[in-house]
Amino acid sequence: MVVHSIEVTVNGEPRQIAIPPSMTLLRLLRESLALTGTKNGCAAGECGACTVLLNGEPVNSCMVLAVECDGAQIVTVEGLAQDSRLDPVQQAIIDAGGVQCGFCTPGILISSRALLDRNPEPSEEDIREALVGNLCRCTGYLRIIEAVRLAAQTY
Amino acid sequence: MAEAQAQNIPSPVGESKPRIDARQKVTGSAVFADDIPHGNALLYARIKRSSRPHALIRRLDVNKARALPGVKAVVTGEDFPGYIGLYLQDRHIFCRDRVRYVGDPIAGVAATSEEIAEKALDLIEVEYEDLEPVFDPESGASDSSPLLHPELGQYAAANFIFPQAGTNISNHFRIRKGDADSAWDECAAVIERRYHVPHIQHVPIEPHVAAAQVDVTGEITLWCSSQSPFAQRNLIAQAMGIPQSRMRVIAPFVGGGFGGKAGVSMESLAVAIASKVKGRPVKLLATREEEFVTTFVRQGLVAYFKMGCDSDGHLLAMENRFYWDGGAYTEYGVNITRASGYSSSGPYEVPNVKADAYCVYTNHPVGGPMRGFGMPEMHAGLEQCIDELAQQIGMDAVEFRRINCLKTGSILVTGSQMHPTGLPQCIEKAAEAIEWGRKDPPSAPNKRRGKGLALMWKAPAMPPNAGSSAWVELSEDGMVNVGIGGQDLGQGVFTVAAQMAAGALGVPYESVRIATPVDTRYSPYEWQTVASRLTWSLGNAVVNAASDARRQILDIVAEAWEESPDDLDIVNGVVVSFRSEREIALKSLVIYGMPKPDDQGWRGGPIVGRGSFMPTYVTGLDPETGQGARAVVHYTTGAQAVEIEVDLETGRIDVLRGASAFDVGRAINPELVRAQMEGGFVQGMSSALFESLQLRDGVVRNPSFVDYRIATSADAPQELQTFIIEVPQEDGPWGARGIGEHSMVPTIAAIANAIYDAVGIRLDGPPFTAEKVYLAMLDAGIVQ
Numbered sequence: 001m002v003v004h005s006i007e008v009t010v011n012g013e014p015r016q017i018a019i020p021p022s023m024t025l026l027r028l029l030r031e032s033l034a035l036t037g038t039k040n041g042c043a044a045g046e047c048g049a050c051t052v053l054l055n056g057e058p059v060n061s062c063m064v065l066a067v068e069c070d071g072a073q074i075v076t077v078e079g080l081a082q083d084s085r086l087d088p089v090q091q092a093i094i095d096a097g098g099v100q101c102g103f104c105t106p107g108i109l110i111s112s113r114a115l116l117d118r119n120p121e122p123s124e125e126d127i128r129e130a131l132v133g134n135l136c137r138c139t140g141y142l143r144i145i146e147a148v149r150l151a152a153q154t155y
Numbered sequence: 156m157a158e159a160q161a162q163n164i165p166s167p168v169g170e171s172k173p174r175i176d177a178r179q180k181v182t183g184s185a186v187f188a189d190d191i192p193h194g195n196a197l198l199y200a201r202i203k204r205s206s207r208p209h210a211l212i213r214r215l216d217v218n219k220a221r222a223l224p225g226v227k228a229v230v231t232g233e234d235f236p237g238y239i240g241l242y243l244q245d246r247h248i249f250c251r252d253r254v255r256y257v258g259d260p261i262a263g264v265a266a267t268s269e270e271i272a273e274k275a276l277d278l279i280e281v282e283y284e285d286l287e288p289v290f291d292p293e294s295g296a297s298d299s300s301p302l303l304h305p306e307l308g309q310y311a312a313a314n315f316i317f318p319q320a321g322t323n324i325s326n327h328f329r330i331r332k333g334d335a336d337s338a339w340d341e342c343a344a345v346i347e348r349r350y351h352v353p354h355i356q357h358v359p360i361e362p363h364v365a366a367a368q369v370d371v372t373g374e375i376t377l378w379c380s381s382q383s384p385f386a387q388r389n390l391i392a393q394a395m396g397i398p399q400s401r402m403r404v405i406a407p408f409v410g411g412g413f414g415g416k417a418g419v420s421m422e423s424l425a426v427a428i429a430s431k432v433k434g435r436p437v438k439l440l441a442t443r444e445e446e447f448v449t450t451f452v453r454q455g456l457v458a459y460f461k462m463g464c465d466s467d468g469h470l471l472a473m474e475n476r477f478y479w480d481g482g483a484y485t486e487y488g489v490n491i492t493r494a495s496g497y498s499s500s501g502p503y504e505v506p507n508v509k510a511d512a513y514c515v516y517t518n519h520p521v522g523g524p525m526r527g528f529g530m531p532e533m534h535a536g537l538e539q540c541i542d543e544l545a546q547q548i549g550m551d552a553v554e555f556r557r558i559n560c561l562k563t564g565s566i567l568v569t570g571s572q573m574h575p576t577g578l579p580q581c582i583e584k585a586a587e588a589i590e591w592g593r594k595d596p597p598s599a600p601n602k603r604r605g606k607g608l609a610l611m612w613k614a615p616a617m618p619p620n621a622g623s624s625a626w627v628e629l630s631e632d633g634m635v636n637v638g639i640g641g642q643d644l645g646q647g648v649f650t651v652a653a654q655m656a657a658g659a660l661g662v663p664y665e666s667v668r669i670a671t672p673v674d675t676r677y678s679p680y681e682w683q684t685v686a687s688r689l690t691w692s693l694g695n696a697v698v699n700a701a702s703d704a705r706r707q708i709l710d711i712v713a714e715a716w717e718e719s720p721d722d723l724d725i726v727n728g729v730v731v732s733f734r735s736e737r738e739i740a741l742k743s744l745v746i747y748g749m750p751k752p753d754d755q756g757w758r759g760g761p762i763v764g765r766g767s768f769m770p771t772y773v774t775g776l777d778p779e780t781g782q783g784a785r786a787v788v789h790y791t792t793g794a795q796a797v798e799i800e801v802d803l804e805t806g807r808i809d810v811l812r813g814a815s816a817f818d819v820g821r822a823i824n825p826e827l828v829r830a831q832m833e834g835g836f837v838q839g840m841s842s843a844l845f846e847s848l849q850l851r852d853g854v855v856r857n858p859s860f861v862d863y864r865i866a867t868s869a870d871a872p873q874e875l876q877t878f879i880i881e882v883p884q885e886d887g888p889w890g891a892r893g894i895g896e897h898s899m900v901p902t903i904a905a906i907a908n909a910i911y912d913a914v915g916i917r918l919d920g921p922p923f924t925a926e927k928v929y930l931a932m933l934d935a936g937i938v939q
């Protein structure tokens with residue numbers, strides 16, 4: 001099997017990893033790096049559970065080949081909290097009660113964080129639009145939307 | 156007892172404590188089944204599935220697959236003759252001689268990589284002899300229909316399930332209350348309708364996943380995303396022919412269940428494959444397509460309603476017939492049919508009821524439990540008929556419901572009496588919240604606005620004696636560890652169990668942790684996490700266990716202090732005496748006990764409280780009439796109301812606002828109750844507007860998120876009000892009863908009634924997609 005070696009910075013830590021060419025970023029994170037916070041909900045780019053920041057942009061990591069990430073900066077849900085201080089979106093989603101089963105939560109947090117990074121004062125419409133690719137079957141979204149609004153206030 | 160505990164100050168019960176698992180879930184450290192590492196020995200499993208809806212397997216050749224390098228095992232139905240099923244044992248782990256739906260498992264492969272396993276599937280050769288399929292439950296129920304299960308008469312069934320041998324009817328439940336046939340003459344208005352509710356999928360965002368390992372002695376370990384570790388232990392062990400104690404199920408966090416991860420669906424496949432590669436873990440992860448088609452689906456329903464009332468609006472009679480499209484195997488679905496029968500009147504007092512509920516085998520995906528357990532489907536039509544009947548006699552639909560709805564002491568459709576219920580208050584709250592009776596102008600000239608309301612009732616559907624158990628122990632620092640076998644699917648039962656343990660023991664909520672993951676080797680027994688029964692049933696077990704621990708603690712202190720336990724209490728983790736005003740922190744005594752007075756030896760030891768709960772009062776029902784003393788443990792009731800807009804140009808429905816009011820007995824954690832009401836509302840709305848499994852000739856045509864649309868953040872209503880009504884449940888902890896499923900039961904009907912209010916059309920069933928609504932408006936001449 002052909003194996004590529006790539007260098008990526010994941011949650012601030014530079015890593016050198018050997019990977020097969022067909023490996024997705026999602027599998028790289030979950031299987032090679034044991035960062036299992038990023039979830040696999042469909043492996044087809046349709047649910048958003050696998051969302052991570054790739055050079056600051058939210059992407060469905062199941063649709064990105066790991067080889068394309070050579071030299072990239074990646075942030076996963078495990079990289080949101082600094083030491084044990086939660087990111088404002090993490091704290092806000094707890095406070096608003098926007099977590100139920102928690103399977104969509106990592107992707108939702110990354111998408112929310114990306115939204116607030118580019119738009120610190122989003123309207124409700126902006127929030128709904130930013131999260132439209134992150135399916136949640138449990139919450140009905142209202143508390144998640146509220147959480148992003150709360151986080152924007154404390155950002 | 157619980158009531159007395161509730162007087163303790165401070166009590167965490169009734170407070171909206173933050174979820175006990177929130178921090179793990181927001182940091183990515185919460186472990187789900189697919190996150191568990193199994194090391195380098197892990198094998199990957201894939202399943203060869205039937206491409207035919209109904210056929211005999213004429214030839215099955217797995218030799219080429221077996222010979223593929225990297226393939227470690229190929230198993231077929233030949234290896235596993237045992238039957239499996241919750242209420243009716245009508246299923247083998249792998250098909251043996253016959254396939255009954257497109258997707259039925261025929262063979263399983265374990266290989267060193269997913270790619271090799273996938274390749275091996277292509278090398279498996281199957282020859283079928285097609286049989287005539289059954290796709291319609293109504294004609295499938297007739298005597299002339301081809302049979303799916305000629306062996307039905309020999310299957311083992313629970314004693315409250317009535318399979319009709321020689322037919323496709325795997326359960327027939329009857330109600331004969333009063334005399335419906337002669338009541339029609341007294342009716343001033345009668346309405347007759349037929350509705351069809353399509354199959355839908357639970358669509359948890361986490362797909363099913365199971366990893367199994369069988370050791371050299373044949374002991375089985377199964378890690379899976381599960382609502383039912385104990386039921387899986389029981390059913391899979393039986394099917395594999397081993398004692399239950401030789402099987403262990405480890406069930407970490409569940410990424411959404413909604414019923415789909417109850418009972419056994421694909422877990423037995425992983426176990427069966429692993430049994431042929433002893434010592435090696437084997438993982439089976441459902442693809443999203445398999446998730447849509449081959450795990451449980453919500454059954455389809457064809458429902459006939461006939462109901463009549465007098466000129467004052469009193470319901471006099473109902474005659475309802477339900478044909479449930481149970482799919483290829485109805486081991487679980489037979490009890491959905493039963494539930495629809497004993498709830499067939501809806502939440503109304505009706506003197507004369509005739510109802511027949513049939514569970515029918517079809518060559519469709521396997522029907523199983525889904526949030527609401529038949530109630531959303533049944534109420535979808537029933538609650539529209541109520542509106543139509545009210546209209547026929549010129550009465551306001553809410554007033555009609557006020558008159559007829561169940562009240563405390565009403566006689567139920569099964570002949571017993573309704574326990575204390577807050578349904579009338581729920582109606583008032585929901586109606587008031589959307590300003591029932593007021594007509595606001597639409598937001599644009601091309602839109603029409605409407606309001607709709609619907610009621611619901613639902614009982615936990617389960618065997619009469621489904622049990623729960625719990626233990627409570629304490630550590631050196633005084634922290635409390637609570638063992639339960641119930642599962643947190645997101646509904647928040649770990650949080651609620653911790654609150655109840657804290658309240659019953661007398662410690663702060665923050666001092667309690669739940670012993671997770673659930674592991675059948677260490678966790679106490681729980682029947683299943685289904686039926687919205689945990690807050691009530693598991694809650695009682697937790698309160699009993701905490702009370703037991705409390706009694707042990709107070710006895711120790713009483714003896715050491717030479718006082719009566721009656722003068723002692725535990726407040727905030729400290730034992731206090733009201734008489735002597737002495738105090739001792741729990742941490743000082745819960746492991747090592749206390750010295751006896753004058754240091755003459757010791758008293759006590761590590762504290763372990765134990766508790767269990769099982770309802771003992773549910774009776775059987777007469778098989779001919781469905782009448783009996785007590786059919787179920789209790790009913791949760793509620794009401795929902797919506798205001799919507801219909802776009803005349805596109806047919807698109809916008810839910811502007813919604814209101815939910817449910818009688819939960821007592822809210823242990825009000826915000827978690829509201830979260831259930833909201834999530835259920837949006838899931839119900841999604842099923843009303845978007846969702847159906849498109850089945851053509853037995854093939855699911857839309858097994859992906861692109862083609863099977865669920866509600867997104869853009870679809871959630873702008874405004875959703877929730878109301879908690881609290882009429883206590885006699886035998887619930889602090890009076891609590893369940894709310895998980897109920898919140899999506901009335902939604903389809905509430906939206907349908909609002910569509911009628913807006914544009915005057917009624918569709919024969921959901922989903923009310925823009926296209927269907929538009930065409931119906933065109934038909935009715937509302938638009939050109």
Ligand code: FES
Pocket residue numbers: 039040041042043044045046047048049050051060061062063
């Ligand atoms: S897993 Fe990547 S979008 Fe669903």
Ligand code: FES
Pocket residue numbers: 098099100101102103104105135136137138139360410411645
């Ligand atoms: S919390 Fe379960 S999918 Fe969002």
